[in-house]
Amino acid sequence: MAKLTKRSENYSQWYNELVVMADLAEQSAVRGCMVIKPYGYSIWEKMHEILDRMFKETGHTNAYFPLFIPKSFFSREADHVEGFAKECAVVTHYRLRTNADKTAVEVDPEAKLEEELIVRPTSETIIWNTYRNWVKSYRDLPILVNQWANVVRWEMRTRLFLRTAEFLWQEGHTAHATKEEAMEEADKMVHVYADFVENYLGVPVVIGRKTENERFAGADETFCIEALMQDGKALQAGTSHFLAQNFAKAFDVTFLNKENKPEYVWATSWGVSTRLMGALIMAHSDDNGLVLPPHLAPIQVVIVPIYKNDEQFAMISERVKDLCAKLKAAGISYKYDDRDTQRPGFKFAEWEMKGVPVRLAIGPNDYENSTWEVARRDTLTKESVSDANIVEHIKTLLEDIQKNIYKKAYDFRAAHTYKVDTWEEFKRVIEETPGFISAHWDGTTETEEKIKELTKATIRCIPLDAEEEEGVCVYSGKPSKRRVLFAKAY
RNA sequence: CGGGGUGUAGCGCAGUCCGGUUAGCGCACCUGCUUUGGGAGCAGGGGGUCGCCAGUUCGAAUCUGGCCACCCCGACCA
Numbered sequence: 001m002a003k004l005t006k007r008s009e010n011y012s013q014w015y016n017e018l019v020v021m022a023d024l025a026e027q028s029a030v031r032g033c034m035v036i037k038p039y040g041y042s043i044w045e046k047m048h049e050i051l052d053r054m055f056k057e058t059g060h061t062n063a064y065f066p067l068f069i070p071k072s073f074f075s076r077e078a079d080h081v082e083g084f085a086k087e088c089a090v091v092t093h094y095r096l097r098t099n100a101d102k103t104a105v106e107v108d109p110e111a112k113l114e115e116e117l118i119v120r121p122t123s124e125t126i127i128w129n130t131y132r133n134w135v136k137s138y139r140d141l142p143i144l145v146n147q148w149a150n151v152v153r154w155e156m157r158t159r160l161f162l163r164t165a166e167f168l169w170q171e172g173h174t175a176h177a178t179k180e181e182a183m184e185e186a187d188k189m190v191h192v193y194a195d196f197v198e199n200y201l202g203v204p205v206v207i208g209r210k211t212e213n214e215r216f217a218g219a220d221e222t223f224c225i226e227a228l229m230q231d232g233k234a235l236q237a238g239t240s241h242f243l244a245q246n247f248a249k250a251f252d253v254t255f256l257n258k259e260n261k262p263e264y265v266w267a268t269s270w271g272v273s274t275r276l277m278g279a280l281i282m283a284h285s286d287d288n289g290l291v292l293p294p295h296l297a298p299i300q301v302v303i304v305p306i307y308k309n310d311e312q313f314a315m316i317s318e319r320v321k322d323l324c325a326k327l328k329a330a331g332i333s334y335k336y337d338d339r340d341t342q343r344p345g346f347k348f349a350e351w352e353m354k355g356v357p358v359r360l361a362i363g364p365n366d367y368e369n370s371t372w373e374v375a376r377r378d379t380l381t382k383e384s385v386s387d388a389n390i391v392e393h394i395k396t397l398l399e400d401i402q403k404n405i406y407k408k409a410y411d412f413r414a415a416h417t418y419k420v421d422t423w424e425e426f427k428r429v430i431e432e433t434p435g436f437i438s439a440h441w442d443g444t445t446e447t448e449e450k451i452k453e454l455t456k457a458t459i460r461c462i463p464l465d466a467e468e469e470e471g472v473c474v475y476s477g478k479p480s481k482r483r484v485l486f487a488k489a490y
Numbered sequence: 491c492g493g494g495g496u497g498u499a500g501c502g503c504a505g506u507c508c509g510g511u512u513a514g515c516g517c518a519c520c521u522g523c524u525u526u527g528g529g530a531g532c533a534g535g536g537g538g539u540c541g542c543c544a545g546u547u548c549g550a551a552u553c554u555g556g557c558c559a560c561c562c563c564g565a566c567c568a
Binding site for chain 1: 566
């Protein structure tokens with residue numbers, strides 16, 4: 001296996017190589033679309049499984065809506081079309097035929113669709129069109145539905161996990177009788193995301209509101225969680241939208257309230273995608289490869305045997321089998337790497353590349369002494385641990401690693417978050433020491449766009465916990481009541 | 491969609507300028523032996539419509555024309 005490019009040499013190249021070398025994903029034959037490989041998919045499955053549980057604990061159920069959306073649905077909500085029109089894949093025909101000399105297939109011009117179908121870039125329209133029939137009375141509300149699906153956005157430039165033409169995600173779409181309830185739902189879900197990303201991915205996030213300019217197309221309010229990557233760029237890790245009555249009005253979804261008066265339904269939508277994989281990778285990994293937080297690692301412990309002959313291998317395997325039974329009982333996921341086609345050094349490097357949190361090695365010496373060599377991925381340190389309390393040790397160690405990974409990311413973010421009060425300093429920080437910039441802003445889209453044009457930094461969010469504080473806009477000098485968070489973003 | 495670049499074995503490349511043996515190298519792969527506590531060594535071996543189509547020529551990976559695909563940088567974006 002080749003060597004990974006160092007982060008300090010070329011961060012972007014490091015990321016691209018890591019994704020491939022850790023066996024997470026690869027480019028497919030289709031432009032902009034990736035193949036998620038089994039190891040990468042097993043991490044996504046963990047995310048799916050945990051999030052799904054959290055959604056259900058907060059009262060949601062899963063459903064499934066069509067991949068295709070009639071073109072006309074898109075014209076219903078003006079802002080929504082505006083936001084997605086430029087990146088839609090369109091189905092125009094439904095049949096192929098072999099060409100004249102039978103050497104290839106071509107689109108059958110006879111088989112043109114009456115109305116083109118759009119491959120969903122998001123499902124608000126098809127779902128709200130459906131909800132019209134589901135909602136008649138206040139008794140039908142709320143609707144708390146989530147969908148796990150793939151969506152397509154025809155991006156100009158793509159990168160594995162961070163931005164692909166097709167990606168996997170979940171999208172929650174809820175319907176409520178009152179504005180307050182919908183707002184509460186949007187707020188609740190952004191906190192569910194924050195909880196998930198911080199406690200499982202081990203990535204600290206800032207919870208905030210988007211500026212009007214950065215809002216989801218069709219939303220009256222967009223909440224988000226923003227994370228900081230190791231190169232000082234921000235990554236939006238999840239969003240939750242308060243859609244007001246925009247889609248209800250566009251699709252004529254009304255209900256009769258207790259006073260027998262018709263009212264439009266209030267909506268939210270919220271989603272996270274396979275982009276979280278990108279966040280996970282970029283937040284923790286190092287020059288040796290992926291670093292996975294134990295709460296999300298498909299394999300928490302890998303065991304590598306070291307032996308010179310079949311007899312030793314058989315002996316050691318017995319000891320490993322005993323341990324595996326104990327690990328299983330303790331609810332720890334493990335893999336015994338008993339391949340005799342690879343040597344130990346190769347396996348060490350490979351499992352490091354794949355980010356397995358804990359590696360055990362056992363050779364004739366350990367067998368003799370009833371010990372295990374325990375190596376942790378996050379710190380790359382090794383120690384010898386007695387067989388007598390190995391399971392307890394691993395249990396504690398996994399929790400330690402989870403905490404340590406989070407702390408490392410938290411400290412990194414703290415060290416790369418700057419309170420800035422002058423324009424000169426703003427420009428210098430963006431150029432020289434990228435990270436989050438906490439600064440005053442006059443609240444206008446004009447200033448926001450000017451700053452973006454000059455520095456490429458955008459307002460990531462207005463943090464929910466931003467304190468009231470009199471100040472002046474870092475660019476325009478006009479008065480401001482609170483600081484917002486700027487950064488260059490993915 | 492603008493600018494730049496690249497297509498030669500699974501991957502990474504040399505060869506192309508200046509046409510001429512059987513198209514070569516590294517990694518990966520296969521076989522054997524020795525190895526195995528941090529990415530093994532030696533020996534042998536397999537694998538190619540040189541992106542596609544046409545043209546020039548005795549002869550094209552190499553020259554000419556057309557086409558296609560992909561990558562990188564911008565604008566757009568979860």
